Amino acid sequence: MTFETEDALIEGMIDGQNDAFRTAISRYQTSMKFLAISLVGEKIADEVVQETWMSALNAIDRFERRSSLKTWLLRIVANEGKTRLRKENRLSSLDALLEADPHFTTRFDSTGHWSPLPFQWDEDSPDDLLTRDELKLCMDELITVLPDLQAATLNLRERQGHSLKEICNILEVSESNVRVLLHRARLRLFRCIEHFQQTGECCTSMENKK
Amino acid sequence: MITCRDICDRATDHLDGNASLSQRIALRFHLLICKGCRRFVHQFQLTIGVASSLGSTGDPTDEEIDSLVERLVRVRNQ
Numbered sequence: 001m002t003f004e005t006e007d008a009l010i011e012g013m014i015d016g017q018n019d020a021f022r023t024a025i026s027r028y029q030t031s032m033k034f035l036a037i038s039l040v041g042e043k044i045a046d047e048v049v050q051e052t053w054m055s056a057l058n059a060i061d062r063f064e065r066r067s068s069l070k071t072w073l074l075r076i077v078a079n080e081g082k083t084r085l086r087k088e089n090r091l092s093s094l095d096a097l098l099e100a101d102p103h104f105t106t107r108f109d110s111t112g113h114w115s116p117l118p119f120q121w122d123e124d125s126p127d128d129l130l131t132r133d134e135l136k137l138c139m140d141e142l143i144t145v146l147p148d149l150q151a152a153t154l155n156l157r158e159r160q161g162h163s164l165k166e167i168c169n170i171l172e173v174s175e176s177n178v179r180v181l182l183h184r185a186r187l188r189l190f191r192c193i194e195h196f197q198q199t200g201e202c203c204t205s206m207e208n209k210k
Numbered sequence: 211m212i213t214c215r216d217i218c219d220r221a222t223d224h225l226d227g228n229a230s231l232s233q234r235i236a237l238r239f240h241l242l243i244c245k246g247c248r249r250f251v252h253q254f255q256l257t258i259g260v261a262s263s264l265g266s267t268g269d270p271t272d273e274e275i276d277s278l279v280e281r282l283v284r285v286r287n288q
């Protein structure tokens with residue numbers, strides 16, 4: 001069985017066919033786990049993904065197919081992840097995540113001009129930047145401490161290539177808020193790379209992992 | 211007049227194509243006359259490039275798929 005169309009795959013899952021589950025898992029598990037890691041952290045990502053499959057199985061008969069199956073599954077991952085974080089009292093408040101980064105408000109003079117100018121980086125391409133192992137490690141560390149929805153937005157956008165519209169559907173956050181979450185996450189990375197360029201040190205040493 | 215602070219605030223909208231024509235013109239013009247913002251926008255783009263290669267997760271192994279399929283089938287047939 002190849003399940004060439006998505007409808008065929010969904011029907012197969014509704015019928016409880018082994019092959020349909022196998023196909024769905026091999027197609028979507030990697031993306032689902034990647035999102036789960038960014039949202040809840042490595043430790044409980046597997047559990048969240050397993051819960052997602054169970055929930056998806058219970059709800060597949062009612063799936064209205066207004067989005068792709070993949071988007072629908074990722075939305076359940078996000079829901080399961082948020083529920084889990086809320087239960088453990090560690091879901092960030094969206095308002096806090098949308099607030100301006102206080103660091104950047106100190107970078108401008110009273111007329112709104114850079115003061116001082118942004119620091120000039122030594123390397124001039126992402127690959128060149130990441131050839132420095134310490135920076136690579138620092139960045140990998142940073143994405144583990146970025147707050148849930150910020151990290152998830154960054155993952156869905158930069159790593160998985162979803163549109164802002166799809167992300168707002170997956171995370172159930174308005175599109176304008178998705179834009180702000182993405183911008184804040186990018187600025188945070190920018191600041192960390194800049195800090196590394198200036199000092200040779202990572203910016204994350206004081207923070208807690210998800 | 212837009213300021214460097216505005217450029218910093220709107221960099222994502224601008225780079226992702228969510229800025230209006232007049233905003234785009236104002237930004238272009240500001241970049242022509244402002245070295246700090248040229249540097250910022252360039253390095254912000256490098257940052258996005260870095261972000262697009264961070265983190266990883268492997269594909270599930272055959273055993274993982276098998277055990278998950280088994281559980282799902284069991285639940286489905288209950």
Ligand SMILES: [Zn+2]
Nearest residue numbers: 213214244247
């Ligand atoms: Zn400027």
